[in-house]
Amino acid sequence: MTSxxxxxxxPVRTDVDKTSAPSAxxxxxxxxxxxxxxxxxxxxxxxxxxxxxxxxxxxxxxGAGKTTIMRMLAGxxxxxxxxxxxxxxxxxxxxxxxxxxxxxxxxxxxLYEDLTVAENIFFYGELFSVSRTDRLVRSQALLKAAGxxxxxxxxxxxxxxxxxxxxxxxxxxxxxxxxxxxxxxxTGVDPVSRREFWGILYNLRESGVTIILSTAxxxxxERCSRLALLHAGEIRYCDTxxxxxxxxxxxxxxxxxxxxxxxxxxxxxxxxxxxxLLMGDRxxxxxxxxxxxxxxxxxxxxxxxxxxxxxxxxVPGIEDVFVALLGSEETA
Amino acid sequence: MNLRRLFALAYKETLQIWRDPRSLAxxxxxxxxxxxxxxxxxxxxIKHVPLCVYDQENSQQSRGLVQDFVSSGWFSISRRxxxxxxxxxxxxxxxxxxxxxxxxxxxxxxxxxxxxxVQAIFDATDVNTTNxxxxxxxxxxxxxxREFVTGWAAAHGTxxxxxxxxNLEPNTWFNETLDSRNFIIPGVVAVILAxxxxxxxxxxxxxxxERGTMEQLISTPVxxxxxxxxxxxxxxxxxxxxxxxxLAVAIFWFHVPFRGNVITLFTTTMLFxxxxxxxxxxxxxxxxxxxxxxxxxxxxxMLPTNLLSGYTFPIDQMxxxxxxxxxxxxxxxxxxxxRGVFLKGSSLTDLWMPIVGLSVYALLIIWLAARAFHKRxx
Numbered sequence: 001m002t003s004x005x006x007x008x009x010x011p012v013r014t015d016v017d018k019t020s021a022p023s024a025x026x027x028x029x030x031x032x033x034x035x036x037x038x039x040x041x042x043x044x045x046x047x048x049x050x051x052x053x054x055x056x057x058x059x060x061x062x063g064a065g066k067t068t069i070m071r072m073l074a075g076x077x078x079x080x081x082x083x084x085x086x087x088x089x090x091x092x093x094x095x096x097x098x099x100x101x102x103x104x105x106x107x108x109x110x111l112y113e114d115l116t117v118a119e120n121i122f123f124y125g126e127l128f129s130v131s132r133t134d135r136l137v138r139s140q141a142l143l144k145a146a147g148x149x150x151x152x153x154x155x156x157x158x159x160x161x162x163x164x165x166x167x168x169x170x171x172x173x174x175x176x177x178x179x180x181x182x183x184x185x186x187t188g189v190d191p192v193s194r195r196e197f198w199g200i201l202y203n204l205r206e207s208g209v210t211i212i213l214s215t216a217x218x219x220x221x222e223r224c225s226r227l228a229l230l231h232a233g234e235i236r237y238c239d240t241x242x243x244x245x246x247x248x249x250x251x252x253x254x255x256x257x258x259x260x261x262x263x264x265x266x267x268x269x270x271x272x273x274x275x276x277l278l279m280g281d282r283x284x285x286x287x288x289x290x291x292x293x294x295x296x297x298x299x300x301x302x303x304x305x306x307x308x309x310x311x312x313x314x315v316p317g318i319e320d321v322f323v324a325l326l327g328s329e330e331t332a
Numbered sequence: 333m334n335l336r337r338l339f340a341l342a343y344k345e346t347l348q349i350w351r352d353p354r355s356l357a358x359x360x361x362x363x364x365x366x367x368x369x370x371x372x373x374x375x376x377x378i379k380h381v382p383l384c385v386y387d388q389e390n391s392q393q394s395r396g397l398v399q400d401f402v403s404s405g406w407f408s409i410s411r412r413x414x415x416x417x418x419x420x421x422x423x424x425x426x427x428x429x430x431x432x433x434x435x436x437x438x439x440x441x442x443x444x445x446x447x448x449x450v451q452a453i454f455d456a457t458d459v460n461t462t463n464x465x466x467x468x469x470x471x472x473x474x475x476x477x478r479e480f481v482t483g484w485a486a487a488h489g490t491x492x493x494x495x496x497x498x499n500l501e502p503n504t505w506f507n508e509t510l511d512s513r514n515f516i517i518p519g520v521v522a523v524i525l526a527x528x529x530x531x532x533x534x535x536x537x538x539x540x541x542e543r544g545t546m547e548q549l550i551s552t553p554v555x556x557x558x559x560x561x562x563x564x565x566x567x568x569x570x571x572x573x574x575x576x577x578x579l580a581v582a583i584f585w586f587h588v589p590f591r592g593n594v595i596t597l598f599t600t601t602m603l604f605x606x607x608x609x610x611x612x613x614x615x616x617x618x619x620x621x622x623x624x625x626x627x628x629x630x631x632x633x634m635l636p637t638n639l640l641s642g643y644t645f646p647i648d649q650m651x652x653x654x655x656x657x658x659x660x661x662x663x664x665x666x667x668x669x670x671r672g673v674f675l676k677g678s679s680l681t682d683l684w685m686p687i688v689g690l691s692v693y694a695l696l697i698i699w700l701a702a703r704a705f706h707k708r709x710x
Contacts, residue, residue: 071547071709074551075551075707076547076550076551076707076708076709077708077709077710078708078710089460096553096555096707099551099552099553100553102551103551104547104548104551105548105550106544106547106548108544108547109544110544110545110546110547110548110549111545111548112344112348112543112545113543114347114348114351114352115347115351119344119347122340122494123340123343123344124552126336126337126340127337127340127552127553127554128552129334129336129337130555169546171548217683274442
């Protein structure tokens with residue numbers, strides 16, 4: 001079976017080459033998923049397929065529909081049209097059956113702040129009918145991995161933001177889910193906790209758990225196996241980070257300047273410049289042909305009296321790709 | 333239904349109640365306070381009606397008559413007047429609600445005619461109080477005339493019965509002292525349990541929505557029925573404790589006679605708790621903010637239980653349409669049951685009608701409550 005055939009059977013609505021469709025057994029499949037709130041189309045005809053052992057990232061600006069998709073996948077929000085299949089179970093028809101095999105961590109902290117770490121873990125273990133031995137073994141291992149072993153008697157409300165998210169993950173993993181749904185799991189989490197968090201996710205992927213997460217962090221998006229770029233409720237692009245970068249039109253230049261704002265001002269609208277993006281002390285400029293445009297840029301900046309330290313061609317990050325792809329859609 | 337999940341929920345809910353000592357204190361102390369306030373405050377009896385005395389004769393006999401008013405316990409003398417015009421003044425100032433005027437030749441007229449007029453004046457701005465005070469005054473007068481007749485007979489060496497005195501001895505059953513408190517306190521217990529019960533559970537679902545814990549809870553395999561039963565169980569226990577408190581106060585503090593048996597009381601109280609807790613839960617499912625749910629619970633329970641349960645206003649004296657309306661006021665069944673158990677010692681079979689009414693209600697509420705909660709955000 002080639003990957004191409006799977007794509008034909010399960011059309012993924014993207015504008016990108018679809019050869020990355022996975023050949024492993026499918027565990028989550030969304031088809032023609034739509035949801036409106038009044039006049040607002042929050043999610044519009046979304047299709048995607050995620051296979052076991054993947055970390056699938058939903059990336060997009062606020063209001064793109066990430067949370068709505070997550071909620072529908074978790075079976076806590078009904079879809080207007082379309083269907084979702086989780087591990088062979090139709091979520092839209094039988095959400096309760098699907099819930100046996102999935103774990104969902106909402107964007108807002110969903111555990112009980114007036115219960116301790118251990119009590120929250122116990123509660124969720126009981127809800128998923130985890131045996132006492134399993135619960136103890138798993139919770140000890142997870143608490144250790146998350147650096148929470150010494151905080152079991154602390155009330156969840158007294159944990160830091162990062163600790164809360166890690167506790168949420170522990171509660172989500174106290175049974176053995178086949179699918180893990182994480183809605184912006186590391187928002188407001190410090191870098192160390194985020195590293196520990198991702199350490200746990202990688203281990204899970206190794207053991208064959210399908211992970212779907214939404215994120216607003218581009219560095220986090222880069223860690224995913226595949227990404228869906230969402231915009232206004234639609235998936236515009238869906239592929240691996242590497243392939244997405246390859247699809248980005250043009251070549252990326254990084255220009256370091258003491259006055260990046262003036263630099264952006266000077267270059268915007270110039271022929272051959274596809275996009276200008278401020279990145280702290282530097283400016284990422286996307287051009288169609290570097291050989292021709294670099295001298296032009298130097299000349300133009302000199303004209304505008306903008307001093308620069310260096311210009312060099314760089315490999316684009318996901319943020320560049322994201323802005324480039326969605327930005328070109330806006331103008332198209 | 334999975335018992336393990338049900339127990340987990342009940343345990344979690346218990347921990348949360350326990351960790352919130354202020355709410356727990358309110359849940360346990362409020363009924364006691366209400367019991368004291370309503371038990372003392374709501375009484376249809378009027379004691380110590382302020383009485384003005386204008387005794388024009390001031391003889392031994394006239395003083396005896398006034399003394400009969402005072403010793404009845406229903407009146408206390410607030411002023412002794414010297415002029416008839418002072419009566420109007422005293423009434424206007426509110427220093428008395430009733431006045432008696434003993435004429436100047438009272439004892440002579442009585443001795444000559446065997447009867448003598450005494451004027452009693454009432455401030456009838458409060459008709460209810462006046463009617464009751466009037467009754468008391470007649471009672472006191474009857475007592476006085478009995479004493480007079482007995483005294484007259486003794487003085488003339490005859491038996492009192494021989495002077496043809498007719499005495500009406502009213503015989504009251506079940507509430508021998510005609511103490512309206514005995515009648516009202518069981519009703520107060522019902523009203524308090526209806527209020528507190530609905531308050532207790534009205535927050536249980538809305539709290540989860542408000543704190544953001546519901547979304548994760550409904551993503552688990554827990555069923556709506558398990559959520560309902562798991563959440564209601566701890567509040568059922570608190571409700572039983574509250575009921576125990578209120579009933580104990582009624583029996584041991586207010587000395588309402590308890591003639592029934594404890595099992596009847598216990599069974600019917602549990603039935604009533606199911607209804608009131610279920611109603612609070614229904615409200616909680618429908619209204620997603622804690623404040624809103626608590627307000628609605630108060631509104632829905634307060635007026636009907638106070639006005640239409642028959643606890644102060646007798647149902648059989650209401651217009652037919654209102655009487656029909658009281659059938660949906662679940663507290664009326666429990667009021668009837670409590671009065672029966674307390675004052676008449678009624679058994680479960682005696683009380684089959686209100687028990688059936690309450691059972692139908694309980695089944696309906698549980699059915700509605702079980703269907704009301706959906707594991708969905710929208």
